[in-house]
Amino acid sequence: MTGAVDKRDCSLTLVLTVCSAAIGGTFQYGYNLAIVNAPTAYIQKFINETCVDRWGTALDSNQVVLIWTFIVSAFSLGGLLGSLLAGPMAIRFGRRQALLLNNCFILASAVLALGSRSARSFEMIMLARLLVGVNAGVSSNVQPMYFGESAPKALRGAVAFSSAVFNAMGIVLGQVTGLTEILGSEGVWPYLLASNAIPGLLQLLTLPWFPESPRYLLIDRGDKEACSRALVRLRGCDVSSSEMDEILEEQKAAGEARAKSPWELLSDRSLRRQLCIVMVASSSMMLCGNDAIYFYASYIFQAADIPTDKIQYATIGTGACELSSAIISNLLIERVGRRPLLVGGYALMACWAVVFTVSLCLQNHVSGMPYLSMACVFAYILSFGMGPAGVTGILPAELFTQMARPAAYTIAGSMMWLNLFLMGMVFPFIVNSLGQFCFIPFCGVCAASSIFVALVLPETKGKTVAEIAAEFEKPNIKDLDESEDSLHLSKTLAKVAV
Template sequence: MPSAEAQKGSPLTLVLMVASAAIGGTLQYGYNLAIMNAPTIFIQTFVNETFLERWDIQLEDYQVTLVWTIIVSIFSLGGLIGALIAGPMTIRFGRKKCLLLNNIFLMAGALLAVTSRAAKSFEMIIISRVLVGINAGISMNVQPMYFGESAPKHLRGAISLSSAVFTAFGVVLGQVVGLREILGSEPCWQYLLASNAIPGFIQLVTLPWFPESPRYLLIDRGDKEACIKALRRLRGCDVQNCELDEILQEQAETRGMRPSRPWELFADRSVRWQLITVMIISSAMQLCGNDSIYFYASYVFKEAGVAADKIQYITVGTGTCEFTACIMCNLLIERLGRRLMLMGGFILMTIWAVVFTISLWFESSVSWMSYLSMACIFTYILSFGMGPAGVTGVLPTEIFNQTARPAAYMIAGSMMWINLFITGMLFPFLVRELSEFCFVPFAAVCLLSALYVGLFLPETKGKSLSAITSEFHRLNFKGQEEKCGSQAQYRLAEVRLSTDL
């Protein structure tokens, strides 16, 4: 248990809480994306040898590719399962305890991965990837919720965006650990797949020392004293009345309401455009093709003309680009706002995808085009990190109230994982069939996403939930502004009266 001195808190407490939650949370998503690139050939050989030893069958190249694609993409199906169970888990156990329990899936997956080679079972790798995917699916939903509910309003975007920073850091870490000189060699690939247990263990040791989400404690549990204690520890000073009043107002607005179920959000007109927004942006985050570069980096850089023995070092650069861009986005998001960074990121990705296609088209006739192709990949990833990578995870926290938020994250997470599975399965075949035009579909997705953000997404920077909700009401109840306004005023009067009482 924390000491009395620790309970007083300090500003450092919030920073350490973010690091502890993220190192075993969204870092795992980026890490488990990246570590699958290095052992590609070794695991494919292992699969082929297993079929030959068991059934005396020599697999064709396309069959090996298919099994490998299943191993890689099954991670997304695990993530979908995790996204679907994350909502009920956060309601029952709370945000912090949910993250701690989530490590059960991780440790079980790591155990299967490290013993798969000795057991001569590629099926154990598939099951391991499902379990690790469940872990990532839960953490990708719960961690931004935990951060958004724990951060002060003026830092809400930056703190929530740290989820994306740690995801990018996980990518870089996975790429570095996957180098041949470390664990990316033939004798060590099973240890590489199981190395994700180390960040999980760090979280298990450190996270219990930090407080639960203040909003969860007050709104879901009705424990005002515990909420105030958590706020004091996270802020390092006396709790400001305005911050506590905002939480109390949200509690009053949701009093007597049970947490929403996902299907109920689809029938609720008052959150129609909020739901459309998170579904479109979460889908675009994967359909833009950025994460496919990490899944199949060797395919992409081979198409760009990079020598095979240099690819592993180039891929580390891609992760470093996204990590750098996410840090820049973290510093700028409270200055530039969510809408501008999200729209700008998609527009830049569209431009670089077009330039990349042109460079691939002329690569055979112009010698320096291969360098332009590589530059386009890096700028594409930089643009992704500056906008969609970070802002997407912030939106559900800012545009849904406490009762709808878990269900909203379930829907957003489901869309993200379904589309990651689709792109993961199709991308190698897109590269094979479309060749230099493989990024044209991604360019179309980015352009359409930028248009949607520019036309329909209101700015949420520094605004209270009630102010953001009123802006969405103009879309949800278009043509009924006057009626909606009178209802909102009546509801606000009820909230003020109940708060005074």
């Protein structure tokens, strides 16, 4: 297969496709997580003032915090809804078109955020955060699917892992944008909440110029010519015939079958092992305590005698840590593999959770403990970014075939957002009941996740979808052989008895 495209240009096309998809995708997820922290006090004050204007009475602090909790939780609930929409949108509209349509939610949320103060309505902020969550839920599932289906086998992990890099980049930029010198002051907080419209507009202007997923075009749409054109743009002048043969083989295996629904996937015994791995990995990512460590960051920085007005700058270091580790892991994933990064990341987090617990216990008794706690904060985030943050999103793309992949991402995303919501509701009670020992449960989650992944997840680096599927079929074949042997033995014993 030939074309008039230079290989360097094609490599550039793949890079630009990734940037365009991610800037309105997982970048938005990280950005919207970060920007809501800076205006917390201002929005709580706005909630109270709004209630005074409406009903002539002020709320007590617990009531204000309760409303604020609903605003924050709306993001997780929206993410769950977005995860349920992601699969059907990816199947009906395609991966690229689903990402483009997803920007409707973010633009609507920006309008609501901008108008909330003028309308004296904190409910508009709540709805805006719900829509932001829907956007994040769709993009965090469709984007890795798009990347995994568009990248060559040798770069599949690195391209898919870039979702985590852009997520961390969004966190850092959101923390910077939320500085008081930029958009983090009281007078401009609606503009801070609405600033997420800019990445959405960038994606709307750029992504239509790049190709759709080649696998989607051939396997779902049956358009071989469009698939060939997409491969030429993404790969180079001479597209490997083996890659096209692999996609054709997967299309042949799919036959006339349609894409599975989540319920059909849950009922499919042959895919139960893969589904169990993905569900556990997605849940562990939210239950491992990484978000909790961000909660403790400000407290630790205060204990280390960092001036209150400087803590916002120190907090940026936490986001920079996750970004740095994500970039390093992105460079290593095709050398080291998925399994070692995931196992090692969780194992290190378990170790740092123990050290962090010890430092919290000795915080007021031994000098220098606040600085050890600071080191633990950064080390915990580095360990999370090294593996779990990026590898988890790759798993559904590599463990499932084209017909099962959208449903797998829907289930994985639902588990992720449900557990994020659960963690947001439960974590304050964990802190109140366990105090300085609150990271012991997270240590258990990380240790169990590391052992589970080490035992059940085969390495998928450099393997085709068919080869990975064959790897999972081995235990099934072994079980079938054992059952046949048992049946044969039973028949023999019956004959002897007769």
